[in-house]
Amino acid sequence: MGQVVSEQPYSALRSRDIFSAWVIDSLPTFGSSVVDGSLTASAFAGLANQALADLPFADDNDPDAARRLIVELGIIGSSVACYSHRENLALARRDPGHSLEALRVGATRTPFRAYFSDLIGRSGTGHPNRDAYASLIRWNAPEMSAYRGVSRLCTVPSVFDDGRIRTYTAEIGETLIIELFKRCETLELAANEVLQPIWAGGTSTMGRDELAERFATARLMLAGVRRLFLNFHLGDERGALSVDHFVDVFRQYAIHWDHDDVPPSGPQDIQFILRDLMTDIQLPSFKRHVERIHAGLLAEERQVVTDAAVRPSLPRVLLDEAGLSTVDLATMSDSELASALRRCPALGECYLYLELNARLSAAHLMVAKKYLYKPNRQRDAAGAAVPAPVPNDKGITELTESALDVLNRARRDHVMTAIGRWRTAEVAALCGATVQRDLSMDEALALFAPGESSSSLSTSSLASSGGTW
Ligand code: HEM
Structure with a gap:
């Protein structure tokens, strides 16, 4: 600061x-x-x-x-x-x-x-001419850092140094949701940054240990984000965000100041967008989705997203390096694919990352359904829906429930699904990777402070594979 x-x-x-x-x-x-x-x-x-x-x-x-x-x-x-x-x-x-x-x-x-x-x-900063995700969340919430063991992976600063979060009302749920966004963004940034060298230059200059460590760290960060999503509705010792407060109060501040402006909302978390671009989300409408939120971003963020959109994705970089295509992955026999994974472990490492990304997306979808789409349907069915400044039948960026379903499906149907002919532990065993186990909430929160080595947070592939290969 x-x-x-x-x-x-x-x-x-x-x-x-x-x-x-x-x-x-x-x-x-x-x-x-x-x-x-x-x-x-x-x-x-x-x-x-x-x-x-x-x-x-x-x-x-x-x-x-x-x-x-x-x-x-x-x-x-x-x-x-x-x-x-x-x-x-x-x-x-x-x-x-x-x-x-x-x-x-x-x-x-x-x-x-x-x-x-x-x-x-x-x-x-080229901040939009109204409030935005960057100011409401990133600049507002306290500085946060992500750690793997004692190593600090990244820091997301605040513009304040009082450790407090500014809110619209005295309801604690507002503090909790702003904090959730910043926590997720911090872990997502750590994951994106640790994979950046592989996305940019492939694996030729990297030893097997470094490759494994980078992917394991990135998967650990996504497991942390997933746990934060899954546990959010439970709140903590300070309280919880109620569905009614989210629908009737908090999201109602995301109103327009001008007809065509873009009020703050989750889709403007650029680390999420960068991960979608890096992992090669297969959705023709994604470009349009990103363009729609451009006006809600800082100038630097717009540039980062624009640059990322024209780069070959991480799976493409790794497939090119291995001399393979997605069609090859799908058409190879089991033994051919198994030997490709042994020869090019980055393919299996990346597959495990894409799988975890899909599980994270499903966890977010669950939160969105719980806090908006489901209560809105229930209110409609009970004839209890009332007109609101921010309509409750779709998201702030006007994403409908089915649009979120489509985004979620696209993350699940990623470009390396052909490797999914085996169970996760088996893929990990083939490429010598670790399996990222689910984290507890305490373990997810521990990622924000320096701590003991994180190796206990994943499972050795060989221990869990059953030695099929
Ligand atoms: C209680 C917490 C949350 C709720 C209730 C929630 C709900 C929603 C809703 C209703 C939408 C549609 C939004 C629109 O049209 O603008 C949405 C989209 C989105 N949200 Fe969240 N969200 C939450 C937390 C987060 C967090 C912490 C992140 C970032 C890590 C995030 C990232 C996104 C993204 C990227 C989208 C675009 C849809 C997609 O890519 O799947 N959300 N969320």
């Missing part, structure tokens, strides 16, 4: 601190009051206007301060718009940004959208 720059006027520092304290300590209480009906949308907007009034000129913010304010103003903007949309759905559909026009910032009473736009310029 960047240091506060000392040349900034003292008054600017002080007014920002007071404002930050309001956003983190008072705004959620007022938000909860709007949700329970004891405060009106216009009263909330009035309180927000008072808090915004003391902010310094946008130009008095260095890039770090600008990023912090983008997080905070993003939460205010989506709160004000959401509460106003709840009171007047027709106006919201006609003119989604209407309520933001009444917000003013600083002594010069700069219009909120103009100030926000200046902050984006100051931040130097």
Whole structure:
């Protein structure tokens, strides 16, 4: 996290601190009051206007301060718009940004959208002209690192150093879901980075041990993400996110500020997208899916995704190296394929990774169904569905349940499925890989701190193969 720059006027520092304290300590209480009906949308907007009034000129913010304010103003903007949309759905559909026009910032009473736009310029990130996944999740939640044993694999910074998470209401479930997103992104980044050299250059410069270690680490990270998904609904000692709060409150902040903008949502986690591109998701509509979320990304993220989309995928790199095609994999006899896996262990290692990726996708699908699609169907069937600012019959990026089913199926029907003629442990035995076992929640959380060697978190292939080969 960047240091506060000392040349900034003292008054600017002080007014920002007071404002930050309001956003983190008072705004959620007022938000909860709007949700329970004891405060009106216009009263909330009035309180927000008072808090915004003391902010310094946008130009008095260095890039770090600008990023912090983008997080905070993003939460205010989506709160004000959401509460106003709840009171007047027709106006919201006609003119989604209407309520933001009444917000003013600083002594010069700069219009909120103009100030926000200046902050984006100051931040130097190409952040969208509204809140976004990057600010709501990555910049907001505390810094996190992923570890394998004592080795730190990656760190995802925060723009704050107080270890806290800014939310819309005082409901703990909001903290938990923002934290979940950042935890998943951190482990996904670790997996993507550890496979990056193989994706970029194949395995010719790498010994067998390094190859095995890289894939085992990547699979361990995905097993961690999967466990975080599976256990999320259980919550922890702080509480849990209820389905009703997710449907009726949390996702309702993902409203439009402009007709064609892209509100924050899971599909903008670029580590997920990069993994889909790296693993070669076989879906003609995927390109369009990625283009749709482009407007919700930072400039650097857009570039990373664009570059990744034109690279040969990881399985293709490895198949080329082995002089094989997917058709070869499917048409080879068992003994031919077995000897190919012994000769080119990277193929089996990669297959095990793709299989785990499919299981992770299924775990996410389960969470999405549990928290949105299933309750929405139940409400429909009971005649209890009510119009909402963010419609509950599809995702924020307008993905339907069947679209998520299709994405999930595409991850399961990956390009190396032909290797699936054998059980996982048998494939692992053929290529000398380890099998990644399911992790407990404690083991998944332990990936965020340096610890003992992680070798006990996977199973030796030879021990579990039964020695068929
Ligand atoms: C309680 C937690 C979660 C729930 C209820 C949930 C729900 C959903 C829903 C309803 C959609 C459709 C969204 C749309 O149209 O914009 C979706 C899509 C998506 N979400 Fe989540 N999500 C959760 C957590 C996450 C996390 C932590 C990640 C990142 C690791 C993530 C990544 C994605 C991706 C990549 C998509 C696009 C669909 C796909 O590629 O399968 N989600 N999620």
